[in-house]
Amino acid sequence: MAVTLAGNACIGQSGGPTVVINQSLVGVIEEARKHKEIKKLLGARHGTRGIMKEDFIDLFKIPGRRLELVAATPAAALGSVRHKPREEEFAVMLDVFKKHNIRYYFYIGGDDSAKSADIITGMAKIANYEMRVVHIPKTIDNNLMESDHSPGFGSAARFVACAVRGDDLDNRSLPGIKVNVIMGRDAGWLTAATVLARRKEGDGPHLIYLPEMPFTIEKFIADVKEAYAKYGRCVVCVSEGIRDPQGKLWGAIAGRQVAEALKDEYKDLFGKLEMDAFGHLQLSGTGVLADFLTGRIKEGIDVTRVRGDTFGYLQRSFVGFASKVDAREARQVGRVAVKCAVKGLDGSVAIKRRAGKKYKAYFELVALKLVAGKNKEVSKEFICPSGNDICPSFRDYGLPLVGDLPETALLEE
């Protein structure tokens, strides 16, 4: 058995928030309180940036009633960060950890945060500073390796499924072609979840496109034409991360075309391309891809009513609509992280699924390196061979994470 390591603990939140990210924070606070090895739990404001600036909040001092409300509140309560620390910044962080006798470090985030956690683990070892580091998963993108699914995904999937169900009913009542752009730069899990909106043949989404399958305008227009001819309307769900056969993001192509086409005086007004600290292109926070795709449809198909929506930040932040399973599991991964850490373990908490008909999850600590900076794509088994739809088997995977959807009905069916 590992020797008990006593000292303080630190926790941070990183990357794009989810509606259940604070469930994990509160899970850590609750569990940490139970372990006398953990004297203090310091919350770092805005993640790694808060650690470097020693900008902490004493989390054991927050009353329980408030914690419950915070748990149900979307978006990182400690503040988040998109900064990728440089080597010398990691050294500063380690110094801060030493100074505050921080022996436990919990970092809630995606694959980039797992990487951060892995670097810190390595530096602490080299410096011979004993500390435990546990990465707590969070991402609406659902793209973490070693996990069946990630906390945050179920709620975002619930949101997009209900949004697309409603949008499909709207489109049924005023028929036309509708394009919805869904978050998920590198993996199409969230876009795939829009298939849950479909109850039966004829329901939208009629076409679904993921970053995992190359996307060409020619095939897209042909697909839309075919669906429109068949149903007299067409609802399309497209990931913001769709790429051309050379791997170029269509969001970037669309943005660049607008930027280049605009006169000098308006050059920066639209489609300005932005890279984040991790070198990822900014795809959210603009409607340019949806407008580009509806433009191509208007050009290619003779239909009066063509509309585009970009679901945007609502997918990861909408209040009061979390998936119950997702909220519960997000709380549990926080608790598990603390339990593992006080047992002397480092790693990333992964959610696994038991075999069997009834949904049941369990948790495992996996090596940080298996998650750090990696991307789990949508399994090929879930993507229809046509490349423009999701297989019915996805329902068995996704529905337990999302929970039952509200019932809807047509007058005749």
Added chain:
Amino acid sequence: MAVTLAGNACIGQSGGPTVVINQSLVGVIEEARKHKEIKKLLGARHGTRGIMKEDFIDLFKIPGRRLELVAATPAAALGSVRHKPREEEFAVMLDVFKKHNIRYYFYIGGDDSAKSADIITGMAKIANYEMRVVHIPKTIDNNLMESDHSPGFGSAARFVACAVRGDDLDNRSLPGIKVNVIMGRDAGWLTAATVLARRKEGDGPHLIYLPEMPFTIEKFIADVKEAYAKYGRCVVCVSEGIRDPQGKLWGAIAGRQVAEALKDEYKDLFGKLEMDAFGHLQLSGTGVLADFLTGRIKEGIDVTRVRGDTFGYLQRSFVGFASKVDAREARQVGRVAVKCAVKGLDGSVAIKRRAGKKYKAYFELVALKLVAGKNKEVSKEFICPSGNDICPSFRDYGLPLVGDLPETALLEE
């Protein structure tokens, strides 16, 4: 007392759907069943278009269990229509009414539908064909004259309030400038409702712009700069219907600039401007206004993180998130319409509010002419003199319609 008019009834749904529009439909079906004067209730598919084509569904044949599910289902179950009938088409409709012995006509829609209903009423009178016509209000825009509020508004307002609450939390965790574009071409009620997201000083939305107040880019940039300096971040909610001091829609200006600036080969790819049958410019289904405004901010203010979202069709169609009060009242206006019609009255059902602290609504039948083609703007008393915010008094007006919002909390406040 009026002589009983026996015959069949017809109902249609028109314009942009809401999430409670089928509550009104089911309210009409329920109530109509109780009155032996009404032999049959014919649902016209896609409104006036269905009447002209005699495309009907016998609504008394739909079983009760299904009706309850339909009531809770967003978007016109009968199908909607945006077509504005010409005079000869109204004549065709009247012929169809005569042919099917339709003596009661219920039309669910906004101010354009009230106009349709008014025209039919007049033509029936001239033709000496006795029939009752009642307009049943519906619009997320909340812009119907004579009403305290319109069915559909409360649910859309609930959606945008929760969306902006979440978006504000997201912006708090990753600070920057965020622009949200909200539906409502001619009246800013729905955009005004975003103020309900604000719990206390410092919460967003920090700036709110309605079509009722002229909007200039210079003032906008100055406002955003000031808010950003004060809060270190800024969440802005803007109506899609904001106009320049000459009354020109900024959505149209933005669309035209892109369209003009684009090279010939891409000319139709973005910002193609579309008019609907009523001569209204299409403002929804494109992200061009949000992209235009974020572009102006990037040009005018030195801030890294500037994002725009267009809430789009989700505002009027999202499944499973209706306001309870709104759903109940939408059902009631349907019932009231039938009761009035069998009493021998024509008109438009209006929701009124009793004076007093506790919210209580009642219903009145008002003359169609008072509602037809008219637009109720946001009362000046609700708009702050600065022109960029909504007064706290709006809370008393709006919150009862929306219902209590989910509780959220910060770690420290």
